[in-house]
Amino acid sequence: MAYYLGIDVGTSGTKSLLIDATGKVLAEAVAEYPMHQPKPGWTEQDPEDWWQATVATVRKVVRKAKAKPADVRAIGLSGQMHGSVFLDAKNKVVRPALLWNDQRTVAECDEITQRAGGRKALIKMVANPALTGFTAPKILWLRNNEPRKFDKVRKVLLPKDEIRRRLTGEFAGDMSDASGTLLLDVVKRQWSKKLLSKLELDPDLLPPVFESEQVTGQLTAAVAEELGLSTDCKVVAGAGDCAAGAIGNGVVERGVLSTSIGTSGVMFVHSDQPEYDAEGRLHTFCHAVHGQWHMMGVNLTSGGSLQWWIDNVVQGLAGIPKGKRYEAATAEAAEIAAGSGGLSFLPYLNGERTPHADPSARGAFVGLNLTHTRAHMTRAVMEGVVFAMRDSLEIIRSLNVPVDQIRVSGGGSKNPLWKQMQADIFGQNVVTLNAEQGPAYGVALLAAVGDGAYDSIGEACKATIQVKEQTKVDRKAASAMDALFPIYQDLYVALKDSFQKIASLQ
Ligand SMILES: Nc1ncnc2c1ncn2[C@@H]1O[C@H](COP(=O)(O)OP(=O)(O)O)[C@@H](O)[C@H]1O
Numbered sequence: 321m322a323y324y325l326g327i328d329v330g331t332s333g334t335k336s337l338l339i340d341a342t343g344k345v346l347a348e349a350v351a352e353y354p355m356h357q358p359k360p361g362w363t364e365q366d367p368e369d370w371w372q373a374t375v376a377t378v379r380k381v382v383r384k385a386k387a388k389p390a391d392v393r394a395i396g397l398s399g400q401m402h403g404s405v406f407l408d409a410k411n412k413v414v415r416p417a418l419l420w421n422d423q424r425t426v427a428e429c430d431e432i433t434q435r436a437g438g439r440k441a442l443i444k445m446v447a448n449p450a451l452t453g454f455t456a457p458k459i460l461w462l463r464n465n466e467p468r469k470f471d472k473v474r475k476v477l478l479p480k481d482e483i484r485r486r487l488t489g490e491f492a493g494d495m496s497d498a499s500g501t502l503l504l505d506v507v508k509r510q511w512s513k514k515l516l517s518k519l520e521l522d523p524d525l526l527p528p529v530f531e532s533e534q535v536t537g538q539l540t541a542a543v544a545e546e547l548g549l550s551t552d553c554k555v556v557a558g559a560g561d562c563a564a565g566a567i568g569n570g571v572v573e574r575g576v577l578s579t580s581i582g583t584s585g586v587m588f589v590h591s592d593q594p595e596y597d598a599e600g601r602l603h604t605f606c607h608a609v610h611g612q613w614h615m616m617g618v619n620l621t622s623g624g625s626l627q628w629w630i631d632n633v634v635q636g637l638a639g640i641p642k643g644k645r646y647e648a649a650t651a652e653a654a655e656i657a658a659g660s661g662g663l664s665f666l667p668y669l670n671g672e673r674t675p676h677a678d679p680s681a682r683g684a685f686v687g688l689n690l691t692h693t694r695a696h697m698t699r700a701v702m703e704g705v706v707f708a709m710r711d712s713l714e715i716i717r718s719l720n721v722p723v724d725q726i727r728v729s730g731g732g733s734k735n736p737l738w739k740q741m742q743a744d745i746f747g748q749n750v751v752t753l754n755a756e757q758g759p760a761y762g763v764a765l766l767a768a769v770g771d772g773a774y775d776s777i778g779e780a781c782k783a784t785i786q787v788k789e790q791t792k793v794d795r796k797a798a799s800a801m802d803a804l805f806p807i808y809q810d811l812y813v814a815l816k817d818s819f820q821k822i823a824s825l826q
């Protein structure tokens with residue numbers, strides 16, 4: 321048997337799954353962990369939690385599928401992007417990792433832009449402007465704020481690459497994930513020596529980078545034994561979770577857009593060459609397909625907003641198993657008409673990235689009246705999240721990038737109401753696929769390609785990914801949403817200055 325393992329080091333948890341060479345999912349498992357917020361706007365995780373979750377989920381899927389060690393031929397790794405794992409000379413972490421949604425690096429973004437010779441010069445070097453979530457500002461933050469710890473750092477790894485190091489003992493990364501460090505020359509697909517030099521960063525801090533299906537090492541003997549696998553098991557470069565999710569959604573050609581509602585919200589389009597939003601609102605990154613790129617818009621607190629709402633506000637869910645709480649809490653929202661009775665929610669609970677790169681943006685309900693209930697508010701949270709995604713879609717459409725089909729994914733898109741809202745708010749039918757596991761599935765396919773089961777990623781996607789069902793636009797709901805969208809857009813503009821003042825008090 322030839323089996324392939326996909327591991328996705330997500331924000332809410334790590335997911336592992338095992339597929340066979342036809343792409344059939346044999347077993348999957350998830351282990352959750354917390355995201356720490358030591359101060360407003362700061363987000364951190366302990367890389368040891370990722371490792372423990374990796375071991376637990378891999379052992380579980382191997383056991384569930386009754387796989388023999390030699391069956392599992394290759395592993396693909398995916399993970400939350402941009403996070404910084406700082407390792408010392410003995411490969412010990414010097415502090416918890418700063419995550420993709422951490423907002424503490426405003427000063428460092430300015431420093432990078434200035435050292436690069438301005439925003440235009442920076443975009444020329446690495447295709448993107450400096451944003452607080454990216455990795456380079458995190459490295460400078462450590463140098464500026466915790467210099468003793470910085471002096472100990474010998475390697476900086478992205479989350480999935482830290483898991484690779486523990487699996488194989490090798491330092492390596494891939495092009496798609498490396499794009500989100502702000503240190504990769506995205507056009508040439510190599511580290512930007514020019515920017516590293518301007519930032520006075522040692523290039524040796526970074527691992528070598530590979531294309532996504534390339535083999536970067538094999539399991540160490542100790543790890544193979546711990547996981548019930550073989551030392552012949554290869555580990556391919558893999559991809560950042562957005563590109564991995566796009567592979568898992570079969571987004572390997574122009575005209576197809578994939579959305580993901582995870583903790584973050586992502587709107588992802590494939591491009592055959594580097595394409596840019598002149599205003600820098602969309603990211604231009606390498607795709608996990610050789611010689612291909614993508615553009616995407618990212619919202620920081622999408623599924624995260626509903627999670628916050630349910631964990632902190634919605635009462636009466638204590639007796640309901642954790643996995644069923646979202647459905648229970650959103651059932652009452654489905655009873656409310658589209659538009660939530662004119663109530664808007666801005667999902668900027670931890671600042672925002674696309675289209676408002678603004679760490680000071682904050683969440684808000686606007687338009688409350690005495691007739692509104694908790695159900696209206698739950699619905700408004702869900703609608704606000706999709707309005708934020710429509711902001712990215714409007715930019716993509718304005719750049720004349722074709723969007724012939726929208727494929728929805730992520731934990732949030734499993735919810736039928738959120739799926740319908742995406743069709744209604746985007747004003748375009750959306751489809752779901754047979755493979756619903758997104759990033760973990762995408763990197764399992766990359767592992768299959770790396771092992772030679774398929775000649776190319778495109779071929780692997782064509783053979784394994786099919787449209788399962790279509791959710792059609794409800795015209796009445798869509799026109800209610802169209803009426804609310806410009807109001808939603810105006811609210812950020814109206815509240816921007818107040819958000820600044822509020823953030824300074826927090
Ligand atoms: N049944 C559900 N209904 C609505 N939302 C859900 C449901 N299950 C998960 N979610 C949403 O999905 C998010 C997690 O998605 P996932 O893709 O697993 O995230 P991540 O990659 O960030 O770990 C949660 O924050 C939650 O908002």
Ligand SMILES: O=C(CO)[C@@H](O)[C@H](O)COP(=O)(O)O
Pocket residue numbers: 330331332399400401402420421453500561562582583584585586618
């Ligand atoms: O910042 C980004 C992409 O630029 C996020 O998409 C992270 O990669 C985390 O994703 P989830 O854990 O929410 O899926």
